[in-house]
Amino acid sequence: MSSVSSNYLLGNKLGIREKFFGQDWAPPKFEQDALTPEQLANVNRSSQGEKLEREEFVEAAYVFDHRRWSRVKDLFWVSGFLAVKGKLAELLKDFDLGGGELVEFPIFEMDKTTQLSGPFYFLNFGSQKDCFVPRESQRVSFLARNKKTGQELWSGPIEPKDGEIAVSASARVGADLWVDPKLSSAIFMSGLLHDAIEGAKLKIDFRFARARIVPD
Template sequence: MAEEIWVSEVGSNSQLFDKPGIREKFFGHEWAPPKFEHGAPTEEQANNYRRHAQGEKLKREEFVEAAYVFDPKRWSSVKDFFAIAGFYAVKGKLAELLKGFDLGDGELVEFPIFEMDKTTRLSGPFYFVNFGSQKDCFVPSESQRVNLLARNKKTGQELWSGPIELKDGEIAVSASARVGADLWVDPKLSSVIFMSAPLHDAIEAAKLKIDFRFARARIVPD
C-alpha cells in the first residue's frame, strides 16, 4: 500500500496549552510578568507567530529568547508538546523522536527555561519547532467541510480552514506530498500540521499521552 499522509489538529487541543505555568522573554524586551493573562503582542511578535503557524522558517531572534517557570505545579503536568507565546515547543521523548526524522528545511531550535529566579536553568533540553518546510499539497476542491477564509487579490494565495474534529479522508492532498520532509505545513490550510506515515506511526508507538487529533488524509493524483 502506498504511504499514507496524516493531518494533525494538535494546535486546537487547548488542554495542551492551557496555563502551562511559564512566561517568556523576547529578545530586547523585559521578562513577562508571572501571571497567566497575556497582554497584546507587538506587531512584530504577532507577525512572527503568523509566519511560524504558516510553516515559514524563522531566525533564532524571532522566537522567544527564554522562559521561566512561575507555577511549578502547572509546569509539572506539561506534556512533551507545548507552546510559549504561540510558538510550538517540544521536550523529552518527543524531541528525541523528531531528531530521527527528516525535517527538510526545518529544525529544532534549543532555548533555555529557567526556574522562578530566572537564573537557574532547567535541565531540558527544550526546543522550538522551526517548521521551515512547506508543501503545496492541500487540494481544497477535493476536500470536505473546508471553508475559504481569505484570498490575496494580488498573489491569488488562498487561506482555508478545516473542520474541528477532522475525520479520515476529509482533507485531500496531492500525491507529491509523499516526497520530502516528514513534517511540514501547507500555508493554504490554517491550524493543521502534516506528517508522513513513518513519523505518525512513531509518535503513536511512543505512547506520549498527547492527543494529536490525527486524521488520515485522502491522496489524489497530482
Template structure:
C-alpha cells in the first residue's frame, strides 16, 4: 500500500471534454490558431493523473468557446430532440452521434468565425469547412468524429 506504481495512462485524446470544458492537444491548438476564432481563446493547462500530483506528459490547452451563431435549422434536420426544459423551439440537443448531413444550417454558418457554438443546439461545436479540412489533412478529423452538415440555400 502506499508506494503503489500505477501504469502510465494511455495517450490523452487530441480533443476531449474533462469536467464539461473542452481541451485540445498542442497540435490541434496550433491548427486552430491559424483560423478566425473570434472571441474564442486557448489557454495552456497542465493535466494531472487521478492522484492530482503526477503530471500527464504533453502540452494541452483549454478551449474557451465564446462564439455563437444562430445557424441550426431544426425543421430541416434529423437526429435532434427538443428540450423539455426550455420554451418550445428555443433549445435542442443531439440524439446520439448522428451521421453526415443529419443537421442543416442556414447561411449564417458561412460567415464569421471558423469555430462556434449554436444558440439553439446544446453542446454541439461547429467548424467551418476550411477548418474541418485542415484538421482532416492533419489526421485529426476521424478521431474527432466530425460530421458534415448541409447548408440550406448555399
C-alpha cells in the first residue's frame, strides 16, 4: 500500500493553475481557491476509488512559474486530483487498472494556447476492492458510517509500517491498482506494480508499506 496521498509536497507551489469545465481560468498565484461543493464531492469520490467522467475532472492547466514546474516529478496534484506524466505514466499503461484508466488532459504555457508536449494524465482509479480488515490492523481509527449504505470509513497512520494494515486474501485477485473506500488516504497495488515503480527510480516518496494478508 501507499500513503502517498498524504504527501502534501506533491501539490505544493507547482507553478500551475487550472480551469474547470464551464469556468474561467484560475489566477496565476500559488494560493488555491476553495472548491465548489460539486468539485469537492468529485475529488472525494475519486479518492474513494470511484470512476469519474472526463467533465468531472479539471479541464486543463497552464504554467505560470516555469522554475517551479521544472521541479515537478511524475506524480502531482491538480486541484485535488492525482496526475501522472513521464516514466510513471508509461509504466502504469503496462498494468491492469481494473475499471480505472489514465485520462489525458492538456497543460498550456502562460498564454493558455501553446500546449506543452506532455502527455499528462489524471489517475482515474475506478477500481475498488473490499479487502481492508480493520479488526486485524494496527493504529487505525473509525471515522464514520454512511447512514444510507452502512459503509464504514477508517483512517490509518500517515506513514504506516510494514504489516500494520491488514487485507484479506481476495486483494490478490484482479486489478494491480485500487482503492478500498473503507480506508482513507490509502492506495493499494500489487507487488508487481510496486516492484516496477521502485525499479523505475522515480525519486518520489510513495510512503510504501507492505500490507499483511489475512484469511478471508
